[in-house]
Structure formats: structure tokens, C-alpha cells
Amino acid sequence: xxxxxxxxxxxxxxxxxxxxxxxxxxxxxxxxxxxxxxxAVxxxxxxxxxxxxxxxxxIIAVVVGVVLVLAAAAATVVVSISSTWQQ
Numbered sequence: 001x002x003x004x005x006x007x008x009x010x011x012x013x014x015x016x017x018x019x020x021x022x023x024x025x026x027x028x029x030x031x032x033x034x035x036x037x038x039x040a041v042x043x044x045x046x047x048x049x050x051x052x053x054x055x056x057x058x059i060i061a062v063v064v065g066v067v068l069v070l071a072a073a074a075a076t077v078v079v080s081i082s083s084t085w086q087q
């Protein structure tokens with residue numbers, strides 16, 4: 001039983017870490033793309049920055065929300081596993 005709990009907890013932790021890494025990579029890629037677009041359109045830089053800023057803020061907000069939901073789900077799973085194990 002203890003082995004099963006340990007395996008499940010390790011799997012959950014690995015999944016959460018992988019998700020966080022993927023989210024960070026996606027955010028970095030989005031930021032790099034935005035910077036490249038703004039630099040490439042330097043003639044219209046002011047307009048490009050204004051147009052691009054809103055989607056980036058929305059994307060970041062969505063990513064943060066997803067991370068928080070996943071973290072809450074992982075915490076719930078870990079707590080339920082540990083409480084089951086204690087019983």
C-alpha cells in the first residue's frame with residue numbers, strides 16, 4: 001500500500017513539474033515571438049506594442065489561471081491520497 005501511495009505521489013509531482021515546464025516554455029516562446037514581431041515592425045512599433053500588449057496580458061492571465069487550477073488539483077490529489085493512506 002505504501003509503495004502504491006509513493007508511486008502515485010511521484011507521478012503526480014512529475015506531471016505537475018512537466019506541466020509547469022511546458023507552461024514556462026510556452027510563455028517564453030510567446031514573449032520571444034512578441035518581441036520579434038515588435039522589432040520586425042519597428043516602423044509601426046508604437047501601434048504594434050499597443051496591439052500586442054493586450055493579447056499577451058490575456059495569455060499570461062490564462063496561463064497563470066491554468067497553473068493555479070492544476071496546482072490545486074494536484075494538492076487535492078496528494079491530500080486525498082495521504083488521508084487515505086493514514087486511514
